[in-house]
Amino acid sequence: MTNKKSSLTGFLKEPNGELWLWDDLPQLHMETGYLVEQLLHYEQSAYQEISIVETKGFGRMFVLDGTPQVTTKDGFVYNEMITHIPMVTHPAPKRIAMIGGGDCGPASVALKYNTVEHIEIAEIDQRVIEVCKTWMPNAAVVANDKRVQLTYADGYRWIQARKKAFDVLLIDRSDPYGPAITLYKPAFYQYVHDSLSDDGIVVIQSGSPYYNGSTLRSTVRSLQRLFPIVRTYLCFIPSFPGGIWSFTLASKQYEPLDADLSRLRDEDAKYITPELFRSAFVLPRYVRGLLS
Numbered sequence: 001m002t003n004k005k006s007s008l009t010g011f012l013k014e015p016n017g018e019l020w021l022w023d024d025l026p027q028l029h030m031e032t033g034y035l036v037e038q039l040l041h042y043e044q045s046a047y048q049e050i051s052i053v054e055t056k057g058f059g060r061m062f063v064l065d066g067t068p069q070v071t072t073k074d075g076f077v078y079n080e081m082i083t084h085i086p087m088v089t090h091p092a093p094k095r096i097a098m099i100g101g102g103d104c105g106p107a108s109v110a111l112k113y114n115t116v117e118h119i120e121i122a123e124i125d126q127r128v129i130e131v132c133k134t135w136m137p138n139a140a141v142v143a144n145d146k147r148v149q150l151t152y153a154d155g156y157r158w159i160q161a162r163k164k165a166f167d168v169l170l171i172d173r174s175d176p177y178g179p180a181i182t183l184y185k186p187a188f189y190q191y192v193h194d195s196l197s198d199d200g201i202v203v204i205q206s207g208s209p210y211y212n213g214s215t216l217r218s219t220v221r222s223l224q225r226l227f228p229i230v231r232t233y234l235c236f237i238p239s240f241p242g243g244i245w246s247f248t249l250a251s252k253q254y255e256p257l258d259a260d261l262s263r264l265r266d267e268d269a270k271y272i273t274p275e276l277f278r279s280a281f282v283l284p285r286y287v288r289g290l291l292s
Ligand code: SAM
Pocket: 062, 069, 070, 078, 099, 100, 101, 102, 103, 104, 105, 106, 122, 123, 124, 125, 128, 153, 154, 155, 156, 172, 173, 174, 175, 178, 179, 180, 181, 182, 183
């Protein structure tokens, strides 16, 4: 692509009339392109550009500032992997929280566990939830569940008022720019620690180990200063650049590799299995090197 000029970040109309969304990885001088069949929604909210597009390859896609967040074709991988692993590692998770709402896919998975009494979701951008309720599959269903409480707030500030409040916390943050930048501050990890019960567990979206190794490393280092158990695990999300993606779990008491896998609610899962639960923690040598 030679000409990236477009009024909507990332979108480019080709001379043949095709519309493409280009996700930039400037540090690697490459871009990932997604062929767009239809731009269904676009707006500039108080925080970011929100788009919903129908893509040729990945179904419906929710996009922020030109970066894909989740698609209807492969979103199950992200939603299952950020959620099932801590929900099974904790033997009886009752009080759940999520920072970063979006389409609320992870909350929809957490609601499968019958120990759950309530789920608090802190999303900075009310417009994201409204738009996802209209166009994406999960947000409306989750928001209507009596166990769910939605709050529109910066997760960085919101978490500071929560002490020993949660058994499982999911940090479904966007990449480190825009409104999510606060969720990468060193102090944030201390607030996260303090918000968890004495046996609480957090899982944080920690980026591509290949393209954003420094983000993964600094996330792990920060958590290791606070938690006795810190484990990074991987999954493969076809629509994300490079496919390989990381989550990092930090736990005050329970070891995920000792989890009782009979608790896994995988009846309608499309990615996770008991075997995959364990194998996800096996890291390639280059990722182990990053974290050593
Ligand atoms: N996996 C999600 C889904 O199913 O749609 C995508 C969530 S997206 C990765 C991250 C979400 O975090 C966005 O909806 C964004 O508005 C929200 N966000 C960004 N910065 C935030 C902050 N400081 N506090 C709370 N939410 C934030």
